[in-house]
Amino acid sequence: xxxxxxxxxxxxxxxxxxxxxxxxxxxxxxxxxxxxxxxxxxxxxxxxxxxxxxxxxxxxxxxxxxxxxxxxxxxxxxxxxxxxxxxxxxxxxxxxxxxxxxxxxxxxxxxxxxxxxxxxxxxxxxxxxxxxxxxxxxxxxxxxxxxxxxxxxxxxxxxxxxxxxxxxxxxxxxxxxxxxxxxxxxxxxxxxxxxxxxxxxxxxxxxxxxxxxxxxxxxxxxxxxxxxxxxxxxxxxxxxxxxxxxxxxxxxxxxxxxxxxxxxxxxxxxxxxxxxxxxxxxxxxxxxxxxxxxxxxxxxxxxxxxxxxxxxxxxxxxxxxxxxxxxxxxxxxxxxxxxxxxxxxxxxxxxxxxxxxxxxxxxxxxxxxxxxxxxxxxxxxxxxxxxxxxxxxxxxxxxxxxxxxxxxxxxxxxxxxxxxxxxxxxxxxxxxxxxxxxxxxxxxxxxxxxxxxxxxxxxxxxxxxxxxxxxxxxxxxxxxxxxxxxxxxxxxxxxxxxxxxxxxxxxxxxxxxxxxxxxxxxxxxxxxxx
Amino acid sequence: xxxxxxxxxxxxxxxxxxxxxxxxxxxxxxxxxxxxxxxxxxxxxxxxxxxxxxxxxxxxxxxxxxxxxxxxxxxxxxxxxxxxxxxxxxxxxxxxxxxxxxxxxxxxxxxxxxxxxxxxxxxxxxxxxxxxxxxxxxxxxxxxxxxxxxxxxxxxxxxxxxxxxxxxxxxxxxxxxxxxxxxxxxxxxxxxxxxxxxxxxxxxxxxxxxxxxxxxxxxxxxxxxxxxxxxxxxxxxxxxxxxxxxxxxxxxxxxxxxxxxxxxxxxxxxxxxxxxxxxxxxxxxxxxxxxxxxxxxxxxxxxxxxxxxxxxxxxxxxxxxxxxxxxxxxxxxxxxxxxxxxxxxxxxxxxxxxxxx
Numbered sequence: 001x002x003x004x005x006x007x008x009x010x011x012x013x014x015x016x017x018x019x020x021x022x023x024x025x026x027x028x029x030x031x032x033x034x035x036x037x038x039x040x041x042x043x044x045x046x047x048x049x050x051x052x053x054x055x056x057x058x059x060x061x062x063x064x065x066x067x068x069x070x071x072x073x074x075x076x077x078x079x080x081x082x083x084x085x086x087x088x089x090x091x092x093x094x095x096x097x098x099x100x101x102x103x104x105x106x107x108x109x110x111x112x113x114x115x116x117x118x119x120x121x122x123x124x125x126x127x128x129x130x131x132x133x134x135x136x137x138x139x140x141x142x143x144x145x146x147x148x149x150x151x152x153x154x155x156x157x158x159x160x161x162x163x164x165x166x167x168x169x170x171x172x173x174x175x176x177x178x179x180x181x182x183x184x185x186x187x188x189x190x191x192x193x194x195x196x197x198x199x200x201x202x203x204x205x206x207x208x209x210x211x212x213x214x215x216x217x218x219x220x221x222x223x224x225x226x227x228x229x230x231x232x233x234x235x236x237x238x239x240x241x242x243x244x245x246x247x248x249x250x251x252x253x254x255x256x257x258x259x260x261x262x263x264x265x266x267x268x269x270x271x272x273x274x275x276x277x278x279x280x281x282x283x284x285x286x287x288x289x290x291x292x293x294x295x296x297x298x299x300x301x302x303x304x305x306x307x308x309x310x311x312x313x314x315x316x317x318x319x320x321x322x323x324x325x326x327x328x329x330x331x332x333x334x335x336x337x338x339x340x341x342x343x344x345x346x347x348x349x350x351x352x353x354x355x356x357x358x359x360x361x362x363x364x365x366x367x368x369x370x371x372x373x374x375x376x377x378x379x380x381x382x383x384x385x386x387x388x389x390x391x392x393x394x395x396x397x398x399x400x401x402x403x404x405x406x407x408x409x410x411x412x413x414x415x416x417x418x419x420x421x422x423x424x425x426x427x428x429x430x431x432x433x434x435x436x437x438x439x440x441x442x443x444x445x446x447x448x449x450x451x452x453x454x455x456x457x458x459x460x461x462x463x464x465x466x467x468x469x470x471x472x473x474x475x476x477x478x479x480x481x482x483x484x485x486x487x488x489x490x491x492x493x494x495x496x497x498x499x500x501x502x503x504x505x506x507x508x509x510x511x512x513x514x515x516x517x518x519x520x521x522x523x524x525x526x527x528x529x530x
Numbered sequence: 531x532x533x534x535x536x537x538x539x540x541x542x543x544x545x546x547x548x549x550x551x552x553x554x555x556x557x558x559x560x561x562x563x564x565x566x567x568x569x570x571x572x573x574x575x576x577x578x579x580x581x582x583x584x585x586x587x588x589x590x591x592x593x594x595x596x597x598x599x600x601x602x603x604x605x606x607x608x609x610x611x612x613x614x615x616x617x618x619x620x621x622x623x624x625x626x627x628x629x630x631x632x633x634x635x636x637x638x639x640x641x642x643x644x645x646x647x648x649x650x651x652x653x654x655x656x657x658x659x660x661x662x663x664x665x666x667x668x669x670x671x672x673x674x675x676x677x678x679x680x681x682x683x684x685x686x687x688x689x690x691x692x693x694x695x696x697x698x699x700x701x702x703x704x705x706x707x708x709x710x711x712x713x714x715x716x717x718x719x720x721x722x723x724x725x726x727x728x729x730x731x732x733x734x735x736x737x738x739x740x741x742x743x744x745x746x747x748x749x750x751x752x753x754x755x756x757x758x759x760x761x762x763x764x765x766x767x768x769x770x771x772x773x774x775x776x777x778x779x780x781x782x783x784x785x786x787x788x789x790x791x792x793x794x795x796x797x798x799x800x801x802x803x804x805x806x807x808x809x810x811x812x813x814x815x816x817x818x819x820x821x822x823x824x825x826x827x828x829x830x831x832x833x834x835x836x837x838x839x840x841x842x843x844x845x846x847x848x849x850x851x852x853x854x855x856x857x858x859x860x861x862x863x864x865x866x867x868x869x870x871x872x873x874x875x876x877x878x879x880x881x882x883x884x885x886x887x
Contacts, residue, residue, distance in 0.1 A: 006683050463697035500542040507546065512553060512693045517684060518652060519694055 001041045003189060003275050004229055004516060011038070016214075016282055024206035031180055031203075031283070038185040039148065046147035049116075053109050054179045057157045060105035061164045061171030061178075064098045068167060102165040106158055113154045116144050121367035149188035151364060155314055157182050160196040162318050169197050177204055186276040190269065192290040192310035199287070207284030216488045217281030220274050222506050223478075227271030229514035231471040235264040236515070237459035243427045246437050251444030254424075254437040256455070261427050262420035263472070266295060269308070293479045298411035300381050303419055311364070315357050323353040347386070354379055365426075370434065374425035381418060467513050552707075554689035557696060558660070560706040563881065566713050567592075567614040571624070571661030573714055574611060578854060579632035582842045583608040585717070586621040586628075587640030590768035593819035597716035598862040599829035601855050604837045605844030610717025613661070615654040618643045618748040623671035625752060627662065629759060636840050637756055638764045641783050641794075642775065644749065647742020649677045659685055715862050720822055722869040723879050727808045727817040730771055739778035746786075753790050762793075762840055769797035769806055769828060771817040793839060797828060804831040822866060 001008045015034050019027055039047060071094045075087065082090070120141045127138045160181070164171045172178040181200060187193075242249045242257030249257060273290045280287040294307035304312050323329055329349055337345030355376075362375020401407040421438060428434040456462065481487050491499055561568030570592055583606060585591040592612035600606040611624045625637060649655070655675045662668040664686070672685045684691040695703075714720075756763035765787055767775055780796055787794035797804065804827050806812045812824030820828060836842055845851040872880050 006681050461697060496538055496542070500545075504542070504546045504549070508549060508553065511550070511689060512557075512696050514693065517691055517693065518679075 001038060003272060004225065004233075007041075012279065019207075019283060020209045024208070027207060027283075028177065028180055028204050031184070032176055035180065035183040035185040035188075039183060039188065042148035043145070046145075049112060049147045049150060050153060050183055051179075052112065053154060053157050054175070054182045056105050056108050057161055057182065058172070058175045058178050060101045061161060062173070063101045064161075064165050065171045067094050067098050067101075070094065098165055102161060105161050109154050109158055113150055115142075116146060116150065118363070118367045119144065149190075152188060152191050152193055153182050155311075155364075156187070156193045159193065159314055159318055163196060172196075172200065180204070186279040187287070189276070190272045191308070192273065192276070192288055193314050194288065194310065199285075202284070202286045205284070210284065212492070213284060214282050216492075217278045217283075219488050219491075219503065220278030220281060222278075222503070222510065224271040224274030224276075224278060225510050225514075226471075226506060227267040227274065227475070229271075229510055229516055231468060231475075232264050232268035232271060233515035233520065234460070234464055234468060234513075235260055235267070237464075239264050239427070241458045246428060246433050250437065250440035250446070252441075252447040252450050253454075254444075255441045256450070257427075257437070258420050258424055258441075262416065262423055263468075265423065265426070267471070267475070293482060295416050296412055296479065297415050298408060299385060299415055300378065300418060301385065303415055304378070304382075311361070315361055319360060320353050320357045323356055324349065329353070351383055354383065358382075369431050370425045370428070373431050373434070374422060377422045377425065381422070550689060554687070554692075555707045556699065556703055557692045558688050559692065559695070560702050560710060561657075562702055562706050562710055562713070565657070566882070567719065568657045568660065569710065569713050570613045570717060570719070571611065571658055572663075573661075573712060574609065574628075574717065575663060576712070577609060577716070581607045581609045581632060581634050581716075582845075583636045583638060583836060584625075584628055584632075584634045585610040585612060585638045585640070586616075586625055587612045587638075588616040588643050589614055589719075589819060590640045590642050590770060591638070592714070592717055592719050593721070594768045594770065594825050594828055595832070596718050596720075596822070596825045596829040596862075598718070598855075598859055599826045600833040600836075601846070602859065603830050604833045604842070605846035605851075606833055606837060606842050607845055607851060607855070608716060610714075612640075612717060613658040615646075615650060616643060616658050617646050617650065617655075617675060618745050618752075619674040620655075620658045620671050622748045622751050622755070623667045623674070624658075624662070625755060626670075627665055627667035629755070630665070630667075633759060634761060635842060636762045636764055636836060637752070638766055638836075639749075639752060641765050641767050641779075642773065644741045644745045644783065645773070645779065647744045649675050652677055652680055655680070656691070660688060712861070715858060715865070718825065720825075720862070720865055720869065721814040721819070721879070721882070722822045722866055723814045723873055724811060724821055724823075725814050725816055726810050727771065727813060730817070731774075733774035733776065736776070739776060741779060741782050749786070753792070764836070765792055765794040766832070767794075767796040767798060768820075769801050769804065769808075769824075770813070770819060771798070771808060773818075793835075795832070795835065797832070800831070804828055 001011065011034075015030070019030055022030060036047070039050060071091065074090065075082070123139045123141055130137060130139075160171075163169060172181065177200075180203060181194075181196060184194075184199070184203065239257060239260050242253055242260065246254070270291050277287045277289070288310060290309050292306040292309065294303050297303035297306055329352075332352075333345070333349040335345075336348045339345065340348065358375040358379035359372060360375075361378075362371040362373070365371045365374065396402050424434050424438055425431070428437055455465070460468075478487055481490065491502065559565075559568060567589075583600070585595050585608065589612070592610045595608075595610055597608040597610065600608050611621075611628060613620070616624075621639060621643060625639075628634070655672075655677070659668065659672055659675060662671065668685075669682075672682055676682070676685075681690075753763060755761075765783060767780070767783070775796075775798060783794055783796075786792075801808075806820070806824050806827050808817045808820075808824070812820055812827065814821040837844075845855075869879055869881075872878075
């Protein structure tokens with residue numbers, strides 16, 4: 001069920017209605033049923049994967065917790081009777097058993113993800129090597145379909161497992177409630193990747209009908225639809241034309257493709273998240289924001305704090321920090337400091353952790369070298385900007401431009417261009433094609449063709465460009481207003497006629513200007529592929 | 531205060547519904563020039579009920595039968611409920627819907643549509659279904675006709691289908707938003723131009739000559755519906771040579787008609803008797819459809835059969851009918867004259883071609 005399909009809209013309307021009509025204590029059960037109905041429509045056979053994740057996390061989580069309890073009981077029972085060494089030894093034994101349960105669970109779930117998502121990528125690379133070394137034999141590819149949202153729910157559930165292992169919170173005792181957390185349908189398509197301690201309370205709580213909440217949620221859904229259906233899906237036509245024929249569309253057109261894709265991806269992903277958060281809000285469930293006006297960032301590090309926040313935070317919490325405090329890594333840090341000096345020795349282990357995290361982030365997005373390169377490009381720029389920090393300090397001491405509007409604008413535009421060019425790895429078919437397209441921007445001087453009507457041959461009419469321009473103005477305006485608080489709260493304070501003129505205007509714009517139905521290629525959200 | 535707020539909210543909701551309704555009216559294709567066939571089905575609702583004969587089918591009825599000729603020659607009142615590539619289930623549901631408005635003595639169904647067993651093209655579905663008034667018959671017709679990518683809701687709220695026309699609106703969309711002039715003559719699409727047959731395409735061999743199960747199912751339903759309502763059902767095959775009507779198909783229809791005691795006339799076998807000449811005067815598109823001359827010859831011939839076989843009353847002396855039909859006859863001859871004048875002036879039918887040739 002596409003978020004933007006009629007079926008999904010009908011599904012939502014029925015769910016919203018029933019949700020507030022049934023006794024509140026049944027609300028979470030209804031949501032669980034809704035999740036599985038939603039998942040069923042993506043392919044009944046995929047239910048086995050999400051059920052496996054749920055059951056394995058339930059068993060392992062509760063086993064780990066019972067070991068915690070067993071340890072506490074044993075230590076209380078034998079208080080004063082055990083020596084310090086005995087206690088330490090006992091604790092280590094329990095920790096080891098807990099670690100085994102966590103490890104089994106991680107291996108099983110990441111193993112499923114690896115086989116389904118990455119096996120063919122691995123096979124393709126092995127085949128390439130076999131061919132390179134003159135071997136005539138090739139490994140056959142596996143015929144495996146990717147279950148919807150597997151990357152999202154696996155990461156979300158494994159985050160929960162690690163937290164339980166760390167003793168951050170006790171595991172969920174009710175398997176059905178855990179199933180609700182794992183499969184919460186608005187998040188399945190493209191996140192955000194929620195933490196159990198953030199989501200569980202609001203998810204399982206009984207919710208009264210709150211007019212303001214419901215109204216704000218519906219407005220957020222509308223805003224998401226506007227971004228997705230009016231802007232992203234309209235831009236898709238031109239992006240496809242430009243990206244799928246890189247030999248024809250070089251130079252200026254590669255630049256246009258790069259910028260169009262950046263715009264499309266923003267409208268698509270943030271639009272999807274708006275719909276997700278809006279659905280949650282209508283249901284009384286508060287989901288964390290996944291974006292914070294990322295295209296207003298002044299550098300790439302800031303950008304990654306404001307774009308796909310939940311993924312960044314997951315990798316920080318569950319990969320970057322554990323690697324950084326891993327015993328061999330701490331020993332390596334010590335060695336680096338001693339051998340290479342404090343300044344360099346302190347940075348190298350951090351950079352190594354960053355490389356690992358960015359490689360994983362890239363591969364998380366997709367099983368191809370493009371995404372690996374995309375991750376590495378991000379990592380390179382971040383490390384480079386760290387290394388250039390002394391130069392930036394010198395520059396700002398010398399020139400007092402830091403707070404000047406012109407300089408801030410330059411920083412924002414620079415970050416957008418930088419991120420957009422790195423994103424070229426996302427869309428072209430392979431790494432060499434991406435490099436060729438990027439290089440052509442500086443070597444093929446056909447920029448005059450942008451003004452001879454060629455842009456009208458990309459599948460977009462003049463009217464489409466006007467809609468996109470209007471959309472861009474609206475997006476920028478809303479983002480600027482958001483800096484001083486919630487747009488919806490501000491709107492709520494306006495007179496009735498003004499508010500409703502805007503709400504209805506938005507509905508009409510989506511219905512009339514939306515790129516859906518006959519003649520349009522209705523597309524799934526881009527992040528759904530990840 | 532609460533009442534005032536509720537009233538205000540209701541008013542704003544009504545404003546939204548009204549705006550969406552107006553937008554729908556504006557954005558729906560008007561089918562007044564160029565593809566006028568989209569107006570065929572809806573014109574029926576402007577008609578006074580009470581016809582002796584209702585023709586149902588595809589272009590082989592709306593392009594080949596002249597109700598005015600049937601009136602002038604035999605006093606038979608008739609209407610054509612046909613549209614472009616109208617599929618048999620659409621014809622069935624139109625038949626069902628027609629019975630809500632009137633009870634004719636005879637239904638005539640053109641059998642060319644039997645060659646289609648599954649939904650075909652969205653564009654053609656629209657030409658038939660958009661014109662139907664909302665009813666259970668329409669909903670059932672939509673359900674039977676939808677191709678894989680179509681949605682019921684886009685038929686019930688056509689704004690969702692035609693929303694993207696916003697950038698191609700013309701003055702016609704505004705002019706005919708609420709009211710359109712009549713284009714057809716009781717469902718007959720008049721063409722006076724002539725384009726004779728020059729060559730007949732060789733019919734391609736088919737892997738299977740059996741007409742489809744679904745098509746038979748709806749023909750059975752037509753027979754049942756006619757029987758239930760004590761109405762005669764006649765099967766016809768219009769005398770046009772393309773698309774090719776295979777002998778194997780004809781044999782199956784003949785057998786079915788005999789089994790069910792139906793009158794079936796394949797007019798392709800009676801071209802000489804009717805005096806229709808597709809090689810010189812009687813077609814406007816090389817044999818796909820008859821022109822006015824051909825349609826009048828077919829109607830004169832067929833009318834006689836209908837009158838004799840079903841004992842249809844001659845209404846020409848009935849004042850009530852005479853007044854209604856006089857207007858139709860005047861409109862008919864006026865349009866024929868206009869078309870002749872156009873051909874003389876431009877060399878082609880400018881009004882049909884939408885200003886382009």
